[in-house]
Amino acid sequence: MRFPIVAASLLVASSIPASAQDMTAPEYPETRRGDVVETFFGEEVADPYRWLEDDVRNNPEVADWVDRQNAVTDAYLEALPARAWFEERIGELYDYERFSTPVVRGDHYFYTRNSGLQNQSPLYVRDGLDGEPRLLLDPNEWADDGATALSGWVPSPDGSKLLYSVQDGGTDWRILRVLDVATGEQIGGDIRWAKFTSLAWVGEEGFLYSRFPEPEEGEDFQALNMDQAIYYHALGTEQSADELVFATPDAPERNHTAGVTDDGRWMVIYSSTGTDARYEVHVVDLAARETNGWHATPLITGFEHSWSAIDSVGSRMWFVTNQDAPLYRVVSIDLEDIEAGWTEVIAEREQPIADAGMVGEYLVVEYLEDASSSAYVTTLDGEPVREIEFAGIGSAGGFGGTPDSNETFYSFSSFNRAGTIYRYDVATGESTIFAAPEVSFDPEDFVVEQRFYESKDGTRVPMFIVRRADVAASGEAVPTLLYGYGGFDVSLTPGFSASRLAWVEAGGAFALANIRGGGEYGRAWHDGGRRANKQNVFDDFIAAGEFLIAEGVTPEDGLAIQGGSNGGLLVGAVANQRPDLFAAGNAAVGVMDMLRFDRFTAGRYWVDDYGYPDREEDWRILRAYSPLHNIQPDTDYPALLVTTADTDDRVVPGHSFKYTAALQAENLGDRPQLIRIETRAGHGSGKPTDKAIEEAADIAAFLAYWTGLEPTE
Template identity: 75%
Template sequence: MRSASIALIGAAAIAISAPMTAAAQDIAAPEYPETYQQDLVEEIFGQQIADPYRWLEDDVRNNPEVANWVEAQNTVTDAYLEQLPARAWFAERIGELYNYERFSTPVEKGGRYFYTRNTGLQNQSPLYYREGLDGEQKLLLDPNAWADDGATALGGWVPSPDGTKLLYSVQDGGTDWRIIRVMDIDTGEQIGDEIRWAKFTGLSWVGEDGFLYSRFPEPEEGEDFQALNYNQALFYHKLGTPQSDDVQVYATPDEPEAGHSAGVTSDGRWAVIYSSKGTDSRYEIHLVDLDARDTRGWEVMPLVEGFDHAWGVIDSIGDKLWVSTNKDAPLYRVMTVDLSGDEPVWAEIVPEQEQTLAGASMIGDRLVLSYLQDASSVARVFTFEGNERAPIELAGLGTVGGFRGDPGKSETFYSFSSYNRPTTIYRMDMATGETSIFAAPDLQFDPDDFAVEQRFYNSKDGTRVPMFIVRRKDVAESGAAAPTLLYGYGGFDISLTPGFSPSRMAWVEAGGAYVVANIRGGGEYGKAWHDGGRLDNKQNVFDDFIAAGEFLIAEGITPQDGLAIQGGSNGGLLVGAVANQRPDLFAAGNAAVGVMDMLRFDRFTAGRYWVDDYGYPSKEDDFAVLRAYSPYHNIAANTAYPALLVTTADTDDRVVPGHSFKYTAALQAANLGPRPQLIRIETRAGHGSGKPTDKAIEEAADVLGFLAYWTKLSPE
């Protein structure tokens, strides 16, 4: 458990009456810590906007009063969670389900194969390599030795082209900041180079003696986890030199909101610089001809100007680049651009298809294109000229990933997973079509005991929306309604595709249903699906999710009082918004690391990027939309609410924890009935990535134990 060492600083009990089940009476309603309310009201576009908990936006490291509030809240929450009858069962079973061998897709460089491997319950996944495919496995990096609490993680990693050096990043305590280092693979020694203040960066070798990375200016002291991120620039670092000597390759000081990252094509010919201003897939692309660097230096030439469309360079052969884009193709197409003449010459290779293009690779003499068919993967093969060949047969309804490789080399690796199938890694020879298993886990369950079903339902405006339903086969075949965990996201062009989760499998094993709704705002059906759930269309996201819950109950999949909801980040916003709009529909909810104050989200760290999906609080029309659904500003006082467990972490510098702090304080002050509104605040953790396994298991057990209690799910 997290630290909870100080006494409560006051209490205010909730008093509104509402019917309670007999089971719910077993645990006493918590008494919340008293939270100070500022007399702070601002007039914004003619509206009086109260913000009594703004002081909770302060970094917990810098404000002792915020630190005391965190301690007091965790004390109350821990005491409540310890009483949950199913919590111990979930902790044990989730731990058992996590305990299987997990591999990443291998990367081959210089005849060496690099991959991560976790034996099961290791907090972080070590990095290994083999000399040749069948060579002896050798440990290269073990991040479990980097911190006593297991909270320092290996971020990105890239072997050098000849496989003799490793470029990698370190993530400490869940922060988005990265420390970049280099090691000699043969000796296992650090080369000594170290880069600070890198964030949202790629890692790309330029030859064997240097690399490209992106960084921000060093923030003011004490502002590491809250200051807005502006003026990102792309740098080149030569091995053996100090960071102060790094060469700035590309920056836009006149456009400080633009961010820049880079990749290098597999032949080492082109450095591809991507620039963007927000979260939308709208990029400018510049190139550096690395073959001409000795004579031209870091001469940057534009390829695509104007932040209008999505562009992604797949790879190159000589003067020709293969590119994916949604320009004149909302579901994406593949083009080539020939740079051998005075002007670029563009040509379409694979036209837009009926499915959304989700990934593209060049391997051997083939293009491998992965598409989304109703949010599930399809892998199709084309020649470099665009002629289709036989597709790659996948193992069913699921998600494919990987397909790393190079033109001229026919070997590739890919992964496949589904809700009832953990990731299996496959090796494929594109020349022969031969496929073999590189790594498959030994499981703690039989996948065939579980049913994965896709259904479609109609939203409020008649839009047809898909959902995945996962249940034990005996539960599905019985026709009985089961306590249901409904998950959603609905934003930023992000698609929710099938994948394995030990915690969600534990919920299903316990007799519950797990449902993922592919609501608008995501990328499942391309640009139109994304546009249909953002800016002034954001209410469609909430309507889609509410309609999913109503459908599950109407179809008898879920009992009337057995629906729990969950979402993280933008999905945490989703949970907060629909709990305000339809508190009667849900028994319980988990809003994780959510964006809860829609009037101030753009004032912290990466929040300014999100205006692409949310709009600008400083613009009157956008403000009106945001004010209408902002979770913090729309809590319906004196109304019976579902049981809510808000989860966040003290080092979340993506969605700063002040969002969750303020939202929880407002919930607890609003007299929302007998069901609790609690917050669980993790220490030495961030937005999610890099979280150690033991913390992930503990948090999942707490959350599922809470949701199970209020939906009356009892593990069998």
């Protein structure tokens, strides 16, 4: 139990292709300018495209604008010379068998498996490790366009039932359902208005989930998310009869999620106020529920540190925390004697702990070592047993299990290695392959290396660089795609991507910069790139681009940049600050209006990283880098492709709409400033495979054209 997304030859041009004049900025659709002007802390700020914040479903003018923008963008992207090549090759690279790590309950093994190009991954169950797989759920049958996804699932303790969540059209809202594993029949009706929820069984009779109040009509995708509460649903009852378990009506900004230990005794409630991993923790003794109800005992108060329960044995529970340990440590406590305090089990190391699990009578602790995975087995008292060996630089994940079994599963992947699933025995240290993909490339044809560079203030920053082996050996500077994120304590680690590998197969280089704001080096690395320190994120990314040019990895006119969500903000900000450095960029589902991000859906949570727009000190910092408000008129800009989706209720598409309108209104040179708006899609999760391939091909072809990457047959 653990609690809280065939190599081709190439011709590389050293500059923009000779045919570039044919692909220069098209005539943009007209965008109406409004007259909204507001005064903040003595400064007048115009917001002429405020009307583009409206939901496309409810405002015909916004819907018309979307249609006209897509018509121009679609025609442009269709004409790109490498578009067909990228779509074909990315599709081929996607076409391999993919498995999730199995979850074991009783003698049932649950896992997802995608045969290759299925839009959504079906869920299977085996009776016994070597049992015949049986299809349990096929989300590909749920919608004709493949845009309804299986987003989460948890088997009941004995494996006889399955609680799962449905995501429709990319929204963050979830529909919860329960399935009888033996018959495949749904038990009871749908549970609605769940969002940002964990799923946890209480015995075999019911489950816990988190929900928000039902929004007013037409506000599903824009209204602020407030008053989250935890409910208990008993099987066989209507949702209207669900029991309120935990809520804080006097503090409606707080979020609450719940989990249950594998032995079923303890319920753990996490409360937070934003995106920071700073929690209050309550525990409920489920063994005393008949007499005490849902009585929640405070365990951690104050919203000061990160706490993540690993599991419990009897009354002893283990946690990962950064209290008195910025790189995290493992501690335990006796819940029947809380006053006795905490016992340190595994002390802080030089590398941050990424996760931990209990398997049998052992702990498996995962670390990040320069943004790559390592893992160690210890006893429950923290005594070292062994290191788990991985196949080089990469990312491992999984290691779920129960205290009564030595069996666990984990995945391993890297830039040149698709995910392989391993079964691991913690008692013996034996690793065996559970599922290995057959892929259409040879991993040895590619070189993955890690380099370090200095940022503007001298900070040492790691970067992964991936190239074809022959390209790396030649020392030739080639068009390079640089990716970054830099926020919210999110660590970027090596992983497989069909679109990135297609770029590299075409002869380009892919670089991933582990800039500040992430969690690669613990709390200090995160703090170094947020709020008043946010400019460090942009400086780190700019320095990464300068390093790639200085080291001869990419030519001066061959650097493309990409980022999504907070990374979309990154692309927008650095394009404003250093438009001369980049040839092209893709800003995906980005936070572009830093003065109003907190007005919609989940935006209010982000103040932990960005600060408060209604406080002058924070506002002035936000105003200084907000992509929407710092576009440089009469300046040659990189070619920019903004991507978003109509059902993104995480970062509402109005951010991208307003930003694109502002770009198109200025004289930014001959390179295009376009927006691609997907329908029936959201922030990214649940996107069907066919849409993912089409979008990836559009982006790759756009960036390839403006960096001079020309794959040929």
